[in-house]
Amino acid sequence: MTSSLAKAAGRTAAKRRSGGWEPFTVVSVIGVALFMLVCLIPFWVILSGSFTDEQTLAGKGYSFIPQPFSTAAYKLIFTGPTLVSAYVASIVITVAGTVLALSITSGLSWVIARRLPYVSRPLAIFAYIPMLFAGGLVPLYLLVTQYLKLQNSYLAVILPLLVAPFLVFIQVSAFRQLPEEILDSARVDGAGEMQIFFRIGLPLSKPILAVVGLFYAVHYWNEWFTALLFISDVHKYPLPLLLQNLISNVSFSQMLPTAAAQSTPVYQLRLALTVVTIGPILLAYPFAQRYFVKGITLGATKG
Amino acid sequence: MTTRTPVRSSLWLGLLAVPAVAFFLVFSYAPMAGLVVAFKEFDISEGIFGSPWNGLDNFRYFFASGDAQRILVNTIVLNVLFLAATLAAGVTLAIMLNEIRGRFFKRAAQSTIFFPYFVSPVVIAIMLQVLLSGPAGSGGVVNDALAGFGLPTVSWYTEPGPWPWILTFVKVWQMGGYMSVIFLAAITSIPEDVYEAGQIDGASRAQMALRITLPLLKPTAAVLLVLGVGRIFYGDFGTIYAIVGDNGTLFPTTDVIDTYVFRSLRQIGDFGTTAAIGLFQSVVGFVLVSTAVLIQRRYSKETSLL
Numbered sequence: 310m311t312s313s314l315a316k317a318a319g320r321t322a323a324k325r326r327s328g329g330w331e332p333f334t335v336v337s338v339i340g341v342a343l344f345m346l347v348c349l350i351p352f353w354v355i356l357s358g359s360f361t362d363e364q365t366l367a368g369k370g371y372s373f374i375p376q377p378f379s380t381a382a383y384k385l386i387f388t389g390p391t392l393v394s395a396y397v398a399s400i401v402i403t404v405a406g407t408v409l410a411l412s413i414t415s416g417l418s419w420v421i422a423r424r425l426p427y428v429s430r431p432l433a434i435f436a437y438i439p440m441l442f443a444g445g446l447v448p449l450y451l452l453v454t455q456y457l458k459l460q461n462s463y464l465a466v467i468l469p470l471l472v473a474p475f476l477v478f479i480q481v482s483a484f485r486q487l488p489e490e491i492l493d494s495a496r497v498d499g500a501g502e503m504q505i506f507f508r509i510g511l512p513l514s515k516p517i518l519a520v521v522g523l524f525y526a527v528h529y530w531n532e533w534f535t536a537l538l539f540i541s542d543v544h545k546y547p548l549p550l551l552l553q554n555l556i557s558n559v560s561f562s563q564m565l566p567t568a569a570a571q572s573t574p575v576y577q578l579r580l581a582l583t584v585v586t587i588g589p590i591l592l593a594y595p596f597a598q599r600y601f602v603k604g605i606t607l608g609a610t611k612g
Numbered sequence: 613m614t615t616r617t618p619v620r621s622s623l624w625l626g627l628l629a630v631p632a633v634a635f636f637l638v639f640s641y642a643p644m645a646g647l648v649v650a651f652k653e654f655d656i657s658e659g660i661f662g663s664p665w666n667g668l669d670n671f672r673y674f675f676a677s678g679d680a681q682r683i684l685v686n687t688i689v690l691n692v693l694f695l696a697a698t699l700a701a702g703v704t705l706a707i708m709l710n711e712i713r714g715r716f717f718k719r720a721a722q723s724t725i726f727f728p729y730f731v732s733p734v735v736i737a738i739m740l741q742v743l744l745s746g747p748a749g750s751g752g753v754v755n756d757a758l759a760g761f762g763l764p765t766v767s768w769y770t771e772p773g774p775w776p777w778i779l780t781f782v783k784v785w786q787m788g789g790y791m792s793v794i795f796l797a798a799i800t801s802i803p804e805d806v807y808e809a810g811q812i813d814g815a816s817r818a819q820m821a822l823r824i825t826l827p828l829l830k831p832t833a834a835v836l837l838v839l840g841v842g843r844i845f846y847g848d849f850g851t852i853y854a855i856v857g858d859n860g861t862l863f864p865t866t867d868v869i870d871t872y873v874f875r876s877l878r879q880i881g882d883f884g885t886t887a888a889i890g891l892f893q894s895v896v897g898f899v900l901v902s903t904a905v906l907i908q909r910r911y912s913k914e915t916s917l918l
Contacts, residue, residue: 331816331817331818332818333711333816333817333818333821334711334712334713334817336708337707337708337709337711337712338708338711338712338717340704340705340708341705341708341709341712341721341725342721344705344725344788345720345721345724345725347785348724348725348727348728348785348789349724351739351742351743352739354739354742354743354753355738355739355742358742370751370752370753370756371742371752371753371756412631413631413632413635414632416628416629416630416631416632417628417629417631417632417633419625419628420625420626420628420629421629423625425625425626428623428625428626428629432626432629432633435633435636436632436636438640439636439640439641440901441898441901441902441905442644442894442897442898443640443643443644443894443897444640444642444643444644444645444646444647444890444894445643445647445873445887445890445891445893445894446870446873446874446877446886446890447646447647447649447873447877447883447886447887447890448642448643448644448645448646448647448649448660448887448890449639449643449646450877451646451649451660451883452638452639452642452643452646455656455659455660468635468639469639471635471639472632472635472636502624502625503624503625503628506625506628527730530732531730531731531732531733531734533732533733533734533850533854534849534850534853538878549732549734549735550734552732552734552735552738553734553737553854556734556737556738556741556854556857579738580738580742583735583738583739586732586734586735587731587735590730590731591727594723594727594730595723598723598726601726602722602726602793605790605793605794605797
């Protein structure tokens with residue numbers, strides 16, 4: 310009797326995984342597919358538009374197939390000095406910012422995670438208070454422009470975002486999961502605390518370093534707001550700021566007679582530049598995505 | 613060989629935290645002190661501490677201007693809409709994703725809906741322009757579709773009415789996948805035998821989703837809700853400013869504290885009043901965030917934030 314019940318339960322459990330299509334499953338598949346479509350359409354329209362001839366774009370509007378096909382905007386992007394320098398600026402900001410932010414965050418997180426007497430707890434509180442109370446925009450603006458004098462320097466974009474308390478959370482909880490025995494055995498072998506951090510702690514924490522590093526990298530790559538505040542020299546604009554500038558310029562040129570806008574392919578250029586901005590994230594995405602999912606779930610459940 | 617005392621070795625190791633401490637001192641704590649500007653008649657040549665005090669004048673000026681009510685209402689209304697919509701979308705997507713059994717499709721779906729989270733607000737602004745306004749003369753993808761169905765087209769960028777909904781839609785687009793990842797992780801941790809019990813009782817999959825999964829997602833939703841309410845005073849500056857920019861016709865429904873502060877800082881250069889608004893925001897925000905953290909800690913110990 311009991312065994313037949315267990316068998317029945319086993320069958321139904323199996324059915325749950327591989328059984329027929331109930332209406333709710335069908336609805337779910339359709340629902341998810343629709344949301345996927347909504348996510349993808351804007352990207353597709355932009356990609357298609359970036360390859361569409363400017364005249365057609367201006368005359369007929371956007372379409373899902375680039376007809377007639379044109380690469381004029383991309384040629385302009387990779388030959389025009391402003392656009393190349395914006396790309397370089399974004400790369401410099403992203404690489405330097407990520408390396409710096411990841412090192413500093415790792416150092417802080419390690420010290421908090423080791424539960425050192427008199428040090429770790431006060432340090433944790435010190436790092437978390439800024440999450441609760443922030444000085445806001447005006448003091449930051451005055452600090453960077455009046456006291457640090459960092460206008461038109463990439464440091465003005467890099468420095469204010471250097472340590473994200475949320476990522477400190479994630480890293481501390483990951484560092485705490487390292488087995489203490491390994492660290493102790495290194496101590497027995499005569500390794501200093503610094504050596505333990507660099508030779509054992511960091512190498513064993515590669516996955517979490519990837520998570521945190523990727524969060525910083527995406528953040529720096531997309532950052533335009535501090536750039537908008539502190540960088541006024543067009544030749545130093547990072548990519549998103551240049552793009553943002555193009556939005557306002559195009560809406561401005563919409564008010565002008567169309568003849569004025571026809572010298573350069575503004576619409577096409579705007580779309581091509583968008584593609585070029587998303588491109589690197591899209592390329593890194595397949596490798597990075599699982600780390601992000603890990604990071605979010607870690608932050609949401611353990612953080 | 614020397615034996616280190618714990619205190620000495622911990623101070624030595626503490627050196628690793630020095631750069632971060634310096635960062636917080638300069639970029640988090642110094643600006644807090646800089647908030648005294650809110651009580652000053654700020655003059656750049658005199659600096660923060662040299663400028664004369666003017667008591668609560670900056671605050672009075674802000675609350676007397678007609679803007680205060682508008683931006684406070686907008687901030688709260690928009691954030692409530694964003695929070696409700698992204699939570700609902702996250703739960704719905706997670707439950708639906710959980711139904712999908714094809715591993716390849718499930719993974720493709722997750723990757724696709726998660727991607728918008730990584731897209732810069734500036735890019736989102738351009739997408740929205742493509743959808744809503746289109747290049748010179750023509751009306752954009754949405755208007756083309758409306759015209760195709762014989763419906764009247766809308767001049768979106770001069771019409772403030774629909775914008776709270778447009779921005780909410782953008783928010784769902786941007787955060788729906790992110791939220792679903794969190795909820796899907798919560799669903800995965802629901803023990804299998806709960807569903808087996810439901811199965812034996814003859815529940816359909818829809819019933820199990822509604823009667824088992826949904827109630828069991830409540831704690832996760834509660835945590836996210838409380839944290840979201842705590843941040844209700846901080847509008848999502850980047851996205852709104854990138855989309856709306858300085859388009860004044862849309863301000864009645866889209867101008868929030870952050871965008872207002874940013875504009876008055878850049879265009880008017882009125883540091884005193886702007887700092888006063890910032891301080892007001894920080895204080896109310898602090899009360900809300902701390903309350904949220906306290907509530908959340910009481911609510912669920914294992915997911916405590918601090």
